[in-house]
Amino acid sequence: MPPTLPPGGGPRIGMRTQTRPEYREPVTPQTAQPQQTVSRVAHTAGLAPAELAAARALMDLAFEGDFSDEDWDHGLGGMHALVHDARGELLGHGSVVQRRVLHNGRSLRVGYVEGVAVRPDRQRQGIGGQVMTALEGIIERAYDLGALSPSAEGEGLYRAHGWVTWTGSVGTLGPDGVQHLPDEDPPMLRGADLDPAHPFLIDWRDGDVY
Numbered sequence: 124m125p126p127t128l129p130p131g132g133g134p135r136i137g138m139r140t141q142t143r144p145e146y147r148e149p150v151t152p153q154t155a156q157p158q159q160t161v162s163r164v165a166h167t168a169g170l171a172p173a174e175l176a177a178a179r180a181l182m183d184l185a186f187e188g189d190f191s192d193e194d195w196d197h198g199l200g201g202m203h204a205l206v207h208d209a210r211g212e213l214l215g216h217g218s219v220v221q222r223r224v225l226h227n228g229r230s231l232r233v234g235y236v237e238g239v240a241v242r243p244d245r246q247r248q249g250i251g252g253q254v255m256t257a258l259e260g261i262i263e264r265a266y267d268l269g270a271l272s273p274s275a276e277g278e279g280l281y282r283a284h285g286w287v288t289w290t291g292s293v294g295t296l297g298p299d300g301v302q303h304l305p306d307e308d309p310p311m312l313r314g315a316d317l318d319p320a321h322p323f324l325i326d327w328r329d330g331d332v333y
């Protein structure tokens with residue numbers, strides 16, 4: 124079989140003429156085999172209302188009704204990772220939004236992960252891992268570090284992906300200034316080299332701050 128050309132077609136003047144035998148066409152809804160999944164990354168603004176509605180419905184299914192509109196709102200305005208089956212049914216979702224964290228005299232740009240969920244009948248098949256790999260790539264390229272607030276179920280997935288639990292204190296910078304939150308479950312972080320002697324103070328928001 125002849126080697127596949129990269130996107131954009133064949134050789135052009137001034138470009139290397141050697142083809143890249145390792146190149147594989149991405150799986151799309153048109154080319155997916157029945158058992159294959161199709162991954163997509165898009166900003167909230169690039170998703171159709173029906174796609175957002177499908178992701179919102181997946182939250183209700185995966186969190187068994189324990190996912191509020193405020194929780195959903197927390198995951199909007201950033202990048203979404205979506206995994207569909209070959210028929211276009213949504214199997215997995217997660218998003219990453221920008222937040223600010225004051226830490227040790229610095230304001231860090233944090234990619235905060237929200238709304239990670241996989242359809243219950245398709246869990247433990249690597250789909251959550253696909254979602255996280257996509258979000259982690261975004262975090263590595265666009266943010267100082269990643270942070271998230273894990274559910275009991277999610278913690279195993281995140282730990283398997285190298286996320287670690289923050290061992291220092293946490294708080295928020297809210298309408299009344301710095302507020303320490305000693306009873307808050309600590310977030311998990313990735314790609315961070317922070318000093319647990321200094322608190323992790325995240326920006327304020329409606330609903331759960333973490």
Ligand SMILES: CC(C)(COP(=O)(O)OP(=O)(O)OC[C@H]1O[C@@H](n2cnc3c(N)ncnc32)[C@H](O)[C@@H]1OP(=O)(O)O)[C@@H](O)C(=O)NCCC(=O)NCCS
Binds near residue numbers: 186245281
């Ligand atoms: C958490 C969740 C997203 C995981 O998705 P998933 O598709 O089942 O995860 P994967 O199959 O990609 O798991 C990859 C690895 O992560 C770890 N992992 C995933 N779920 C785990 C769990 N419940 N307990 C322990 N480890 C887990 C395992 O190491 C797993 O590899 P393995 O199956 O070979 O052992 C899914 O269980 C879910 O939607 N739960 C309900 C909603 C929820 O709690 N979301 C997280 C919010 S923070």
